[in-house]
Amino acid sequence: MCGIVGYVGNDQVAPILLKGLAKLEYRGYDSAGVAVYDGTSIQVVKSKGRLKVLDEKIHGGADLSGTVGIGHTRWATHGKPSDLNAHPHSSESGRFAIVHNGVIENYLELKSFLAEQGCHFISETDTEVVAQLLDFNYHGDLLDAVITTLKKIRGSYAFGILCSDFPDRVIGVRKESPLIVGLGNGENFIASDIPAILERTRDIYRLQENEIAVIKADGVTVYNMEKQTVEKETCHIDWDISAAEKGGYDHFMAKEIMEQPKAVRDTISPRIKNGRIVLDHISLTREQIEKFNRILVVACGSAYHVGVVAKYIFERFTHIPVEVDVASEFRYRDPIIDKNVLVLVISQSGETADTLAALREAKRLGARTISIVNVVGSSIANESDDVLYTWAGPEIAVATTKAYSTQLAVIYLLAIYISEKIGVMSEADYQFYISELQSLPDKIAETLDSREHIHETAKQFYQKDDIFFIGRNIDYAMSLEGSLKLKEISYIHSEAYAAGELKHGTISLIENGTLVIALATQKRLFEKMMSNVKEVKARGATVLGVTTYGNQHIEKESDFVFYVPEICDMMLPSLAVLPLQIFAYYVAYLKGCDIDKPKNLAKSVTVE
Numbered sequence: 297m298c299g300i301v302g303y304v305g306n307d308q309v310a311p312i313l314l315k316g317l318a319k320l321e322y323r324g325y326d327s328a329g330v331a332v333y334d335g336t337s338i339q340v341v342k343s344k345g346r347l348k349v350l351d352e353k354i355h356g357g358a359d360l361s362g363t364v365g366i367g368h369t370r371w372a373t374h375g376k377p378s379d380l381n382a383h384p385h386s387s388e389s390g391r392f393a394i395v396h397n398g399v400i401e402n403y404l405e406l407k408s409f410l411a412e413q414g415c416h417f418i419s420e421t422d423t424e425v426v427a428q429l430l431d432f433n434y435h436g437d438l439l440d441a442v443i444t445t446l447k448k449i450r451g452s453y454a455f456g457i458l459c460s461d462f463p464d465r466v467i468g469v470r471k472e473s474p475l476i477v478g479l480g481n482g483e484n485f486i487a488s489d490i491p492a493i494l495e496r497t498r499d500i501y502r503l504q505e506n507e508i509a510v511i512k513a514d515g516v517t518v519y520n521m522e523k524q525t526v527e528k529e530t531c532h533i534d535w536d537i538s539a540a541e542k543g544g545y546d547h548f549m550a551k552e553i554m555e556q557p558k559a560v561r562d563t564i565s566p567r568i569k570n571g572r573i574v575l576d577h578i579s580l581t582r583e584q585i586e587k588f589n590r591i592l593v594v595a596c597g598s599a600y601h602v603g604v605v606a607k608y609i610f611e612r613f614t615h616i617p618v619e620v621d622v623a624s625e626f627r628y629r630d631p632i633i634d635k636n637v638l639v640l641v642i643s644q645s646g647e648t649a650d651t652l653a654a655l656r657e658a659k660r661l662g663a664r665t666i667s668i669v670n671v672v673g674s675s676i677a678n679e680s681d682d683v684l685y686t687w688a689g690p691e692i693a694v695a696t697t698k699a700y701s702t703q704l705a706v707i708y709l710l711a712i713y714i715s716e717k718i719g720v721m722s723e724a725d726y727q728f729y730i731s732e733l734q735s736l737p738d739k740i741a742e743t744l745d746s747r748e749h750i751h752e753t754a755k756q757f758y759q760k761d762d763i764f765f766i767g768r769n770i771d772y773a774m775s776l777e778g779s780l781k782l783k784e785i786s787y788i789h790s791e792a793y794a795a796g797e798l799k800h801g802t803i804s805l806i807e808n809g810t811l812v813i814a815l816a817t818q819k820r821l822f823e824k825m826m827s828n829v830k831e832v833k834a835r836g837a838t839v840l841g842v843t844t845y846g847n848q849h850i851e852k853e854s855d856f857v858f859y860v861p862e863i864c865d866m867m868l869p870s871l872a873v874l875p876l877q878i879f880a881y882y883v884a885y886l887k888g889c890d891i892d893k894p895k896n897l898a899k900s901v902t903v904e
């Protein structure tokens with residue numbers, strides 16, 4: 297949610313900022329801007345719209361001279377997307393310019409205080425208030441001004457700060473929003489995410505809460521709020537820039553869909569050694585696991601949908617009751633939790649504000665926490681008791697695919713691991729499920745082979761206004777993800793329903809030609825699903841069934857079918873989700889939608 301980049305070095309800064317921002321557009325793309333110190337004062341240029349509008353306005357950055365600057369790509373929270381509300385924001389004197397990712401909760405209070413002191417505001421944003429407050433608190437010492445300001449604000453933030461009195465530096469600071477420092481040769485950076493600076497350096501570190509980085513060309517010093525210096529350990533990034541590029545595909549989403557066999561293999565393989573699941577990073581003992589009387593899964597968006605699948609898997613495999621909560625709801629429902637509850641937190645980015653807050657709340661209440669996270673060193677990974685990384689690699693498309701699949705893979709690993717540890721799963725079943733798990737990457741690859749058939753099918757439906765997804769049990773959980781994928785990138789209205797529940801109201805929306813996608817992968821519920829399919833067909837629906845190869849019975853009831861390979865029931869979601877992702881992709885493609893950057897969305901949601 298909002299992308300920040302900052303640079304101090306010897307090269308012209310504006311083109312570097314634009315290049316960095318291009319890699320961060322997945323975080324927000326309703327406006328963009330840069331602030332550059334040109335040798336005399338800070339120049340700010342910003343515009344509503346995609347980054348290319350700004351790029352054209354400043355001719356690829358050539359119009360702005362200077363080697364120190366900050367840039368921003370925005371996902372609006374306070375104030376609609378407009379030139380004025382775009383970042384950077386300046387203090388009235390022009391001494392400070394700042395970029396911000398996050399939300400300042402007490403900005404109205406601060407704004408009226410500053411107005412009483414004579415400040416004038418030109419935007420509707422919370423960020424402008426911070427720029428003015430910095431100036432108000434500035435009495436010649438930049439670090440003091442930053443610390444005094446941070447003490448006055450409430451909320452979440454990553455800031456990049458320029459001050460014309462100190463034109464050789466950029467300040468970076470964060471709380472509850474990510475910010476990394478990049479260390480180059482005679483040049484240093486701040487950024488919201490690694491791809492923004494990877495072309496110029498591979499040595500980074502992540503700032504922790506309220507650490508203040510002073511970035512200069514010849515070095516970086518990090519301070520805490522007491523003005524003491526903090527030692528940071530540098531981490532070398534070894535993945536290649538191509539991992540964050542399209543590599544010949546039309547869209548990141550297409551590339552990431554096709555990367556799923558590898559991502560799932562990378563996530564599973566290192567954790568199965570000599571036929572046993574080894575979770576090196578889980579410090580839980582058998583005795584501790586035996587004491588858990590409940591598992592609670594907390595997440596947002598697609599990660600929440602993984603949680604819904606996880607409920608079925610954990611209950612079947614471990615016999616421990618499972619609850620699943622949307623993180624934003626969990627936070628405020630006074631959850632009943634104690635040390636005998638295992639809280640599983642799922643997040644691709646590891647920075648989602650509500651999920652992070654839910655993790656903190658769970659810890660405060662004494663729960664044991666495990667996170668399933670894709671971004672190494674992210675806040676959620678750092679703050680949970682144990683972390684299981686998904687090895688999906690960087691995911692750029694806003695609509696998640698490979699992160700979702702690797703999260704599911706970790707759920708299988710953890711459920712089988714716990715089940716065996718507490719003696720619920722027999723050795724024979726343990727061996728069976730491990731071999732099923734090991735077959736998953738190849739079966740994912742086999743499922744992806746049918747993408748052309750799915751493309752052809754999408755041609756029949758891309759002009760629909762409403763599409764319904766139905767399923768039972770674990771197929772219901774899949775319906776949620778299928779429906780979300782479709783609506784987020786194709787803007788077609790879609791709903792997911794437990795198949796047996798449809799008749800309690802929503803079936804009234806089914807009319808001649810309405811497309812109903814019926815997930816029917818679970819053998820023991822197949823007949824029941826077919827009854828529900830008949831109900832919608834009787835009301836004129838066109839039915840697209842999803843089931844396993846060999847289950848031709850579905851053809852009697854469905855107009856179209858997507859088949860997936862056979863695997864044990866509990867792992868079928870990993871295969872059934874693939875045609876749904878591909879279908880959503882082609883529907884959006886045929887509609888001409890901006891697939892990687894759907895309107896109103898952002899990949900990393902660092903505000904409540």
Ligand code: G6P
Nearest residue numbers: 596597598599643644645648696
């Ligand atoms: C956003 C993304 C979703 C994602 C959700 C949770 O809404 O668009 O794809 O599932 O955030 O993100 P997280 O990083 O916590 O998995």
